[in-house]
Amino acid sequence: MTEKLTIRDIARLAGVSKSTVSRVLNAHSNVDAATRERILNVMQEHGFMPNAAATGLAKGHNPLIGLLVPALTWELVTDVLQGVAAVIEDTQYEIILYSASPEKDFSFIIDRMLATNMAVGLLALLHTQSPQHLVELHERGLPVVLINHVASRANLPWVGIDNAAAASAAVRHLLDLGHRRIGCILGLPEIPCTHDRYQGYCQALHEAGLEVDPALVLQGDYTCEGGRHCARQFFAMDTPPTAIFASNDLTAYGVLQAAEEQGIRIPEDVALVGFDDIPPSAHVQPPLTTIHHPFKEMGRHAAQLLLTLINQRDVYSNRRKKGQVAPVEEQITPSHIILPTHLVVRKSCGATFTINSI
Amino acid sequence: MTEKLTIRDIARLAGVSKSTVSRVLNAHSNVDAATRERILNVMQEHGFMPNAAATGLAKGHNPLIGLLVPALTWELVTDVLQGVAAVIEDTQYEIILYSASPEKDFSFIIDRMLATNMAVGLLALLHTQSPQHLVELHERGLPVVLINHVASRANLPWVGIDNAAAASAAVRHLLDLGHRRIGCILGLPEIPCTHDRYQGYCQALHEAGLEVDPALVLQGDYTCEGGRHCARQFFAMDTPPTAIFASNDLTAYGVLQAAEEQGIRIPEDVALVGFDDIPPSAHVQPPLTTIHHPFKEMGRHAAQLLLTLINQRDVYSNRRKKGQVAPVEEQITPSHIILPTHLVVRKSCGATFTINSI
């Protein structure tokens, strides 16, 4: 079964020419309804599927969407993949996975992708600066969407969150619980969202009429070890903070470890809030209050946006071929999407009523 | 830059014909060394990369390796991806991602994959029975490797672990700590490794001269909730077990939750051992003693095995074309690979000396 049939075979079986088969394959309108039906039947009957390579060659590109992810270590990657897959798999496209690592940066992969002419679009999940390469690709006409990267400078479409607002909400929660000395453990300075989260911290304090005490702001690195290190510094102070805002959940885990080492109780002695809501956060002891980062939704929205862009480009290039110039009632597509975040209140912050504890 | 050059352009620039360019592209031996060098230079200079679709069409298949994963929820998927990516990205192949869900089973995806003629091989990460479809694919000549699935009946290549031996080691550890009443929370019956892990449990008891007490074997479902439910049953017994072997880490988390609910201390009152060593297990309180499941290594080995199989097939088909019949000194490739596991001793089992606690 599923012998390698070609449109030629289908054409013969249906008593038409290859062209007509190709037309129904591409949903062209100018095909007689009866003929279309007949061809469709033959296809169904024989389980025909067009050869992708041939289609790709003729059309100039393959039905592939590149997904560029950093070293696949983050829990977030799984979620993003899920979101992307959920959308893409309902379409004709396939996902082709590119992973980058420090040693092997994207530039190589991207060149290869473009040169071999395999993909029609690219989703890129980045945690460092957006490489100039992506901008180039975009300017050359390859649809590109950045995931989790609010690149206001670069004119690339992206989907992300408002890190500052989210961080602000987290800190405000601590303020509402009565805390006034709130420590902050920063993330890696080279990652853009680090700055935004710090800004959110500052803003929440300002809005509460408080000054930012530089002694309460320590430099972390988004790792467990970094968090542990900073927490020890906090705990060693004459007047330690009564609450800590950690720039991500891993950092918060480090704080938990340091606290346990020194017999400091969380949240009784020190309240703690993280950021990202990665899976372990529901299981650590005490469960971590944190900002839910909608990774899956980001993947979903990014994929949808990309599909829209691909579609638009196709429509545009078709028009151009047909001599039309001015876009008629062009559909406006937002190219920057900010998804909402929310605070997940668990036990580590000491709020009296906890919701969604698992 | 990187304008769309074809071998035709390269040929012109190097003063040769397309054929010769194609030959150096495919590393054919019958090309003059000087000519080859010249062509290679021109390619390098212009950053030429052959169009993949065209190559695929001419050769009959694309340089793509399918990776079939279940619903992308498991932490394990991330690790497997890493392992696979690490190997595949050093080759000419790309990874094309297929994800399956209960509603959308593989058969569709597989047919599509085969029919469209996109991939040269398939890696499949399964947690249920190996679908007959994969066997069909394999018998039709498509290299297939199963990941984390010891399918002794089906004649498919696979890489997995010895679940029984690993479970046995976990239970033996509890026995060595002096426990005699050891509860067991089973996984889903439809998943093959469930049975193996239970066998390991039984075997360890038998080797210690103990009988399996049916009252101490509860039916879980590999989820947190299932574990919690079973743990409550255990704790409600007149003489509860002094130790629990959970069939996976999520189940163990449920036990931890149930214990905390009821003020039962782990490991002081009940010792606990899990299975899989997913990332949160190092962070839960107390950190979980568990069997390390080498997901990443499985991915790596599976990818390598697949590449070997693809290569063998190519060599074979080439030989056949050239009229050779008998394989000369055929390289024997193991088609079944069992990777070692090990017990990661953390605090939940109550062992006095703990290693690798984070």
Added chain:
DNA sequence: TTGTATGCGTTATCAC
């Protein structure tokens, strides 16, 4: 509405 002819970029089969 349908068929014919040509091109997509590469590989492979021939000759030379």
Added chain:
DNA sequence: GTGATAACGCATACAA
């Protein structure tokens, strides 16, 4: 060793 030329399977401008 090298160069024409025919596939590979499909899409499409053009003719009918």
